[in-house]
Amino acid sequence: MTTDEAIAQTMQQLGRDAVAAQRVLSISSGEQRNRALHAIAASLRLHRAAILAANERDMSAAIAAGLGRAALDRLQLDAARIDAMARGVEEIAALPDPIGTVLAEWTRPNGLRFQRVRVPLGVIGIVYESRPNVTCDAGALCLKAANAAILRGGSESHHSSIAIHACLVEGVSAAGLPDACIQLVPTTDRAAVGQMLAGMTDFIDVIVPRGGKSLIARVQQEARVPVIGHLEGLCHVYVDRAANLEMARSIVLNAKLRRTGVCGAAETLLVDAAAARTHLAPLVRELLAAGCEVRGDAATCAVDSRVVPATEQDWHAEYLDAIIAVKLVDGVQGAIGHIARYGSDHTDSIVTDDVATAETFLARVDSAIVLHNASTQFADGGEFGMGAEIGISTDRFHARGPVGVEQLTSYKYVVRGSGQVRP
């Protein structure tokens, strides 16, 4: 048997076990699943030392392999981060149980009573990269919605993920649920990802990829199962002629600089040409003063000698860094046109005191999240009040925007009659 055949066999077994475990989950109570979540949180705190030891192995290997500072930071765990994971699981437990919720009900003239009822999606495969906390967050979110999870973490965080996964299994088992409710792919061979994307269609209902562009590209190319995508966030702030300058300043700085590495960080600032004299210079100077590199069009370059001339590439750039592209546009229509051309359908914001202009922007900008007079950094399930999330979907299909517990469900129709037949 070749390695690939052995991996295929392992993955098929994981798939069969997940389906069997999900069948048990689908008839479990929300109370039982919450007990499992609380037991997971307790287990994470109990085994903190073991998790940290496993993480140290990963960190040593990563340092030896010459990983960059940002990647090392994503990989590293400490007591506070483990405690944050445990608290995150408890917060998921505190969310309302989505399963069994009646989403709609109605009665037809023939007396048939219809209900649309929330049910689990089934078996969810999650393919992610170096952050070991995704093992915990994704496993817990799937469990809350009675889905079985098959987790495939990055090779750099493999030992950390194994240690965290042991806690997930301990918690699930303590609540009397099958271990296979949350499985971790035991191999770091990339062939396992290929199996999840295309070889396990009988077992996996949905794939959630969490990672960089090369992972997303691979998923789009290979996947034979539905995918909840999570593409780049090329977010815009448009400052309109009717914007309050003080509010614009505060929103632009927050949207760009609060955290530059999140998908809701603003990458491009569009300023209404009609406000060029009043608003452009103060905003650009504030950004420069805050340590942000500014790449601008001719008008922006004229503001300050530190502004770098922008190229076509800059309007396409998701910097995820303290860099911003700045451009004058011809009013709200110009902003809408620019965003339609360069945006990534993620999150875009308008700053204006003119309600009609705001409503035009909110209606015409076709992004998952559109905001009026608020920072793009609110693009986050927690800030939406949805609790934990597995990412922000830029798909139009199934789930758009933050993907929380509810987005990890499907529904069925329950129809109650008294002998009706169809004429």
Add this chain to the structure above:
Amino acid sequence: MTTDEAIAQTMQQLGRDAVAAQRVLSISSGEQRNRALHAIAASLRLHRAAILAANERDMSAAIAAGLGRAALDRLQLDAARIDAMARGVEEIAALPDPIGTVLAEWTRPNGLRFQRVRVPLGVIGIVYESRPNVTCDAGALCLKAANAAILRGGSESHHSSIAIHACLVEGVSAAGLPDACIQLVPTTDRAAVGQMLAGMTDFIDVIVPRGGKSLIARVQQEARVPVIGHLEGLCHVYVDRAANLEMARSIVLNAKLRRTGVCGAAETLLVDAAAARTHLAPLVRELLAAGCEVRGDAATCAVDSRVVPATEQDWHAEYLDAIIAVKLVDGVQGAIGHIARYGSDHTDSIVTDDVATAETFLARVDSAIVLHNASTQFADGGEFGMGAEIGISTDRFHARGPVGVEQLTSYKYVVRGSGQVRP
């Protein structure tokens, strides 16, 4: 340029035109789209003779090619069928406008006001086979929800589809909307389907396949865009020990024989072993008397010499014909187990007067539609009160059960603030 390159070029142009048209649709009013729908209905009636002439060309070719009776019936149009198409379009016009509906709204402690608002899916590709009325139904449903449609009908119905599509364009244009809101793929070359499935990911948001197993298999293999699937309906009726025999008789006959060729037709009858003496023989004899072939297990064969012994294959069979497989099972648990093993997650019904048993069945059978004391033939968007539908989805993702206008939409989040920034 090879034929394939020429087709690819044609399809890319169709895709670009669809995206541009959809942008206009996305800011159209429901009233304008309804005007287009009414104009389409009028145009279908006005050009009835031209549609019938085109259909005659298709029918002659199909007869010459030796198509079977059922296929010819699916292909044939007459005045009544054209009128039914026109009425169907008017019924779609009468449905509430889904676009812009606020699905949920809430305010966060920081004062941000959130709305989840229904928006179109975008550009929908529909790949179907011989029924020419799908050209009309699918085009009208997409239009209602402000989606652009790219229609690819079967080669047998190509002339009929061209004639119907001309009416769709006439109606769309009369309402001042772009012709490309509803496009028909001009070639019957199969390469065009390949383009829709994998070569137009920049333009097509969703594919809806309508057809037999070979089409579905091709879509599953090749699609690089989301798919609203429509698999087989292997529907079951389970007659419980606590079933009223008269009700069971009426539901079983209707579920199997009202129309045998629809996906909601029952294919397997499961009878509670505890009711074998009272219920099995009357049900089997009624089916035989109604002209239905019965393939049964040993107990069923013992009822009547006309019963054919069932093989393993029969429990897997979607006959779509006057044939039924019949089996004794060990109570509701036996029925649930059989359906989990052989069912297609489409539509399944229990007949019983015992409410607790019914609720067990409704909760445990994991199908898109589960019914209590009603015929499986109610698996239909119209019977659900949803109006026209494009099919019954057996997927768990995005849309499950009847796919009507609402299922052809997505949503976005609109967030209104007063200067909020994220701490």
